Amino acid sequence: MVFKQIISYLLSLLERSNLDLIYLAWLWTLFKPLCILLLSLFLLPAVILIFMYGSSLFCLIYKHWNHLKAAYSEDLWYGAIKTLAVFWELQATIWHGYEVEGLENIPSTGPVLIIFYHGALPIDFYYLFAKIWLYRNRRIRVVADKFVFKIPGLGALLEALQIQPSTSSMCKLMLEEGHVLAIAPGGVREALFSDHNYQLIWKERKGFAKVAIEAKAPIIPMFTKNCREAVRAMTFGRRVLSYIYEKTRLPLVPIYGIFPVKMITYLGQPIPYDPDVTPEMLAHRVKTEIEKMIDTHQRRPGSITRAFLDRFIDSSKKN
Template sequence: MSLMEATSSALLYLKTLDIDYISWLLWVVYPILITFLLPGFILLFLYLTSLGLFIYKHRGKLKAAYDHNLWEGALKTLGTVWWAQARIWHGYEVEGIDNIPTTGPALIIYYHGVIPVDFYYVVTAVLLEKGRHVHMVGDKFLFHIPGFQTLMEVCRVAPGTISSCIDVLKNGNLLGISPGGVREALFSNENYTLMWNNRVGFAKVAMQANVPIIPMFTVNIREAFRTPGWARAWLREFYEKTRLPIMPIYGFFPVKLRTVLGEPIYPSHLMSAEELAAKVQASVEDLIAKNQKVPGSILRALLERVPFFK
């Protein structure tokens, strides 16, 4: 057999082998696609349908908001989408929303999850139920993310100095602060340890503005998004030196989320800022102790979506 004939025979054999291999591969994969992927698309379609109907259900409120103010309408539209997503994906609930005043200022102090979607949900709930905007204090790195400027402005997010926070509250607004901030978000753990590092700035703000403090905690927020334990150990020192929030994050699990808003804590001229901060921290820790099973478990949090396991 000549070299040309041998080469042609080899190529023909390889082509035949490739076709047979591809056919076999498809034969193996098709049942997997049919079993898992197609039902997934159906489930996604059902969720999108539910989301669309939820928005349509609130069309009257949205129309009134757009007629009043364009940005107000846009915010309430986005808020409706966020609320629908929270209800569908997390079975989300809020307890104690009556502790947030319908009028007048108040300071909301909350535990910071890896990604604080729970606070976004609370902001949405307050906007839709009480028609009030919650101003937020955000970390400075947020304002350096390209394309976020308009979002920060419309959603009333600011870096937040003591003087600027006092001004927000004295103007009769609601304000949300997480004393633990990015450090707590990235380096707390499944035991829901507060990492406030003796911060008292929020207490000084409440005392000087003379406003109530509302403690807040969301059950299973650390099971919705997580940071790996090995990364927390390796990157903590780097963060403390640079303040760069570099950390792998995984999750967006459809776990049960339930936000609890505690009784208002009123500042007193008889206590120092340190004493008030300690009292608020103890209140948040009490909410955690009464509502959160520790250490947190993703599986348990998923099962809590089923009434039998509540």
């Protein structure tokens, strides 16, 4: 009875408002494709964020469970990271047909510094982390900007991955301890304000080269094909957002995508330690090597459609 009264009230309301249902239906038909498109653009990035937060939640549960079973492993996070690596590799294979060329360039022991181009969202690095952990049995150490540690809900994941603040002393310590360390000199600036032309935005950064020389560590240049086509940063209002970022360091540029494009990570030949090379010279050489890798393997400007088609054609060639 109450339900019928509600229906009658709504119908009378529509009649009093003189709403043209046919017109509303026409509007919905007209704008439905646009609504679906916008939903897809912003829903897919939400999926990867849910995956990341799910990973963090898994680490949190694992941590407390493992405290009750301390004998499970000497390393608190070993089992968790191994499990997550399998999940991330599965995600990479299914969604991006992900491959790595040059994985053998990662030595089985000793320090090594990986320098890479920073996409809008570095999912290629997450995938590489899984590959190296599973197939080279080495865990990449990572440094991140300070704002990353202020993101709520990711504390357990940051702890499990042993992500540290991005300082020269911390980077040097990790290399001196014999770890594999990954650094993107372009950082957040390159992630947000580079584009599908894949230009490096390093300014005059050479701290990574100084750290590598001091730690006597080789450098491996890295680039992932189509990483900008997988996730893109909005270009609307970029000048204003760039000004805000330079003043506040707030990463306010929206990203969209997680498109199922083909992704291939290329690991170059190690650049060995040379005591006679200055940080400026070494930084320039690494930058040149990565630019060569981009020129060799990446179609510019990038195309999401062509990057998707790379999954079905010979993706080893740049068209």
